[in-house]
Amino acid sequence: MxxxxxxxxxxxxxxxxxxxxRQTLLEVLRDVLDHTGTKEGCATGDCGACSVLLDDRVVCxxxxxxxEVEGRKLQxxxxxxxxxxxxxxxxxxxEHAALQxxxxxxxxxxxxxxxxxxxxxxxxxxxxxxxAGNLCRCTGYDKIVRAVLDAAxxxxx
Amino acid sequence: MRELRxxxxxxxxxxxxxLSDAGQDPRILAGGTDLLIQLxxxxxxxxHLVDVxxxxxxxxxxxxxxxxLRVGAAVPCASLVEHAAAGELYPGLVEAAALIGSTQxxxxxxxAGNLCNGSPAADTTPALLALDATCVTAGPGGSRTRxxxxxxxxxxRTSLEPREILVEIRVAAPAKGAADAYQRLIPRGEMDIAVxxxxxxxxxxxxxxxxxxxxxxxxxxxxxxxxEAAASLVGKxxxxxxxxxxxxxxxxxxxxxxxxxxxxxxxxxxxxxxxRRVLASAIERARRRA
Numbered sequence: 001m002x003x004x005x006x007x008x009x010x011x012x013x014x015x016x017x018x019x020x021x022r023q024t025l026l027e028v029l030r031d032v033l034d035h036t037g038t039k040e041g042c043a044t045g046d047c048g049a050c051s052v053l054l055d056d057r058v059v060c061x062x063x064x065x066x067x068e069v070e071g072r073k074l075q076x077x078x079x080x081x082x083x084x085x086x087x088x089x090x091x092x093x094x095e096h097a098a099l100q101x102x103x104x105x106x107x108x109x110x111x112x113x114x115x116x117x118x119x120x121x122x123x124x125x126x127x128x129x130x131x132a133g134n135l136c137r138c139t140g141y142d143k144i145v146r147a148v149l150d151a152a153x154x155x156x157x
Numbered sequence: 158m159r160e161l162r163x164x165x166x167x168x169x170x171x172x173x174x175x176l177s178d179a180g181q182d183p184r185i186l187a188g189g190t191d192l193l194i195q196l197x198x199x200x201x202x203x204x205h206l207v208d209v210x211x212x213x214x215x216x217x218x219x220x221x222x223x224x225x226l227r228v229g230a231a232v233p234c235a236s237l238v239e240h241a242a243a244g245e246l247y248p249g250l251v252e253a254a255a256l257i258g259s260t261q262x263x264x265x266x267x268x269a270g271n272l273c274n275g276s277p278a279a280d281t282t283p284a285l286l287a288l289d290a291t292c293v294t295a296g297p298g299g300s301r302t303r304x305x306x307x308x309x310x311x312x313x314r315t316s317l318e319p320r321e322i323l324v325e326i327r328v329a330a331p332a333k334g335a336a337d338a339y340q341r342l343i344p345r346g347e348m349d350i351a352v353x354x355x356x357x358x359x360x361x362x363x364x365x366x367x368x369x370x371x372x373x374x375x376x377x378x379x380x381x382x383x384x385e386a387a388a389s390l391v392g393k394x395x396x397x398x399x400x401x402x403x404x405x406x407x408x409x410x411x412x413x414x415x416x417x418x419x420x421x422x423x424x425x426x427x428x429x430x431x432x433r434r435v436l437a438s439a440i441e442r443a444r445r446r447a
Contacts (some may be wrong), residue, residue, distance in 0.1 A: 004163065021163035021206065024193075044194050048261055057235060059262035063193050064265070066187075067163045068208060111260060132347040133259020 002029070008069045017065040017083035026050045026061035029076060032096040037106045041135070048134030051107035052076050055123060058114035060133075077106035080113065088151040089113060089123030098147035108134050112148045120156055165208040169215075169295050169324065172207055176320045177297055179249070185322060187215075187231050188371045190258065191274045199239060202226050202443040214295075216326050220246055220247035226328040229357040230269030238263065247306050247328060249337030249356055250312040251284040253284035256341060259348060269323045272305065275313045276350075283356035286372035296321035307366035309379035334367065336442030338435045341374070351375045352419045355407070356386075359395070359439040361447050371403070371432060376411035376424050377441035383410035386432065395440045403436060404429035 011034065011155045017032045026043075029035045029052070036082045038061055041049030045063040047114040053062045053075035080087040089109050092098070109130065114120055122130065125150050128141070136144060161183060166172040167299035176183050182204035186192060195201040209215050215231035220243040228237060234254040237243055244251045255265050258278055271279045272292070281321075285305045292308055294301045297320055305326075308315045317323065339356040354374030362368040368388040374380045386406035393399045413424035 002216075021161045043182070045190060045262060048259065051261055057233070058261050059264045060261045063190055065163065065189065065193065065206070065208075067165070068189075070209070114260070122404070129347060133261045135161070146376075150367075151418050 003150060004067045006067055006070050008071065009073045011075055012120045017066070021065065021067055023064050024032045025052070025054075025064040025066050025069055025074075028066040029061060029074075032059050035076050035078055036042065039105065039106055041107075046133075046135070047104070047107075048085050048111060048131075049104050049107040051110045052135065053110060053114055056114070056117065058111045073115075075110070079107055080109060087113070087117070088154050091107060092147040092151040092154070093144070096147040096150065098139060098143040104134060104136045104138075108136065108144055112151070115148070116155060122149070159204065161203065162205040162386045163208065164205070165211045166230075167211050169212055169322070172209055172322055173295055173297060173320065174208050175205070176322065178205070179319070185205050185209055185387040188233060188262075188267045190262050190282060192269065204333045209322065212252055217325055218243075222246060222330055225330040226326075228268050228310075228326045230267060230323045232267060232380050233264055234268065235260075235263040235291060236267065236284060243423040245293045246331055247288065249339040249358070249439065250281065250284045250288060250328070253339035253341075253354075253356065253387050256280045256339075262369075269327055272308065272326070273315055273317065275309075275311070275379075275424055277312050277378055277380065278339060278351045279380065280354055280374065281304050282338065282380040283372035283374040284337065285326065285328070285356075286382060287339075287356035287370045288328045289358075289370065290326050290435060292326055293324045294321045295324050296315075300324075300353075302327075303411065306382070314321045323410050327398045329411055331446075332360050332368070334362050334447035335444055336439050336446055338438035338442065340431055340438065342431055350418065353411075353413075353424050353431055354380075355428065355431045355435040357432070357439045359390070359436060359443050361395065361440065361443040366393055366395050367437075368401070371407055371436070372410055373407060373428060373432075375418075376413040376428055378412075381410060381412070383407040383432070386410060390436075392398045395436070400436050419432045 011013040039049040043048035045060040178421040180206040184203035186206040216227040217229040341354035343352035371383040
């Protein structure tokens with residue numbers, strides 16, 4: 001099958017890859033670009049585990065075809081930490097024990113970052129609505145919501 | 158699985174030409190939130206996906222009290238929901254758009270896709286129908302404009318020709334003292350498909366209803382207008398009795414089926430209640446504008 005050549009920006013760095021038209025962004029991130037932080041849950045856009053930022057908007061990478069990202073800017077969970085310094089969201093998820101099995105965590109972190117980038121001071125209800133597309137079967141969500149609110153407070157200074 | 162071709166034309170003319178090659182079994186890809194799932198599940202097939210998101214005409218988003226609303230077919234719901242003037246002028250349409258899926262889905266899903274997918278339970282379709290929105294399309298025969306009502310044919314179907322592209326959705330500037338509203342009933346707070354959806358536009362002048370349009374979703378093969386219910390309001394003071402009567406009349410316009418989301422009888426009851434609530438919301442907004 002003829003492959004398509006795609007160039008994009010991933011976590012601030014230029015990347016290029018070859019893909020088949022049918023391949024999703026999720027498949028390419030994990031299997032071609034070796035960015036396995038992004039997880040596959042449902043593969044139907046319901047669970048949010050594969051959330052990434054595409055031009056600063058949070059999307060399910062299972063519902064994006066890889067060739068669609070030509071020339072676009074991508075951010076994944078790997079781009080959150082600055083070297084050894086965790087992003088405040090990551091630190092607060094650890095402090096609040098906002099994860100157990102961890103499969104949903106990268107998606108939650110990326111989706112939460114998208115919220116705080118747009119709204120540095122969200123209410124609890126806003127956090128819950130914003131994260132309604134991310135499913136967690138372990139924590140019961142409360143710790144996640146607290147971690148996001150606490151990270152937002154710290155980031156506001 | 159057969160070979161799939163992917164193209165992302167940068168112009169409308171190129172897109173129309175790509176779609177004209179019927180032998181390739183082309184399909185339009187906008188947000189992809191329905192199409193990609195359907196392709197993967199084998200519910201739909203395609204030989205060529207024509208990604209329309211890079212066509213400038215499909216990325217227009219403008220709203221003003223003078224010229225009304227223009228929403229390009231590739232504009233994601235998130236952009237519409239964040240557009241201050243659109244929310245100010247068409248709060249009902251914007252609240253319908255904001256109800257579709259999760260934040261992630263909002264980033265991709267489009268009004269046009271919601272309409273073209275042809276789901277009887279689509280949230281923005283009753284809102285657009287109540288607003289009497291029009292659709293501008295492009296095809297081998299040139300540009301056409303028709304009302305949303307003319308596009309609605311049946312579940313999963315529209316009157317769009319196979320090679321016709323929806324370019325943008327237009328809504329006229331709100332009439333003086335007019336406002337819209339949309340609400341749906343779902344069994345939980347978020348992330349679900351409407352059991353019943355109701356959109357309405359109401360115009361108030363001198364304390365009376367000057368004009369009204371009520372559209373119902375998820376209670377027929379397509380979204381449909383409750384014309385008798387709307388007509389019953391005109392010339393009346395929008396009091397509780399008038400709303401009660403309109404709600405009852407809307408029920409008789411509904412043609413629901415029973416399915417896993419609710420029985421036909423339940424849906425009829427909900428139409429009456431939801432119509433009253435939506436009208437009350439539109440009235441409150443219209444009064445603030447009058």
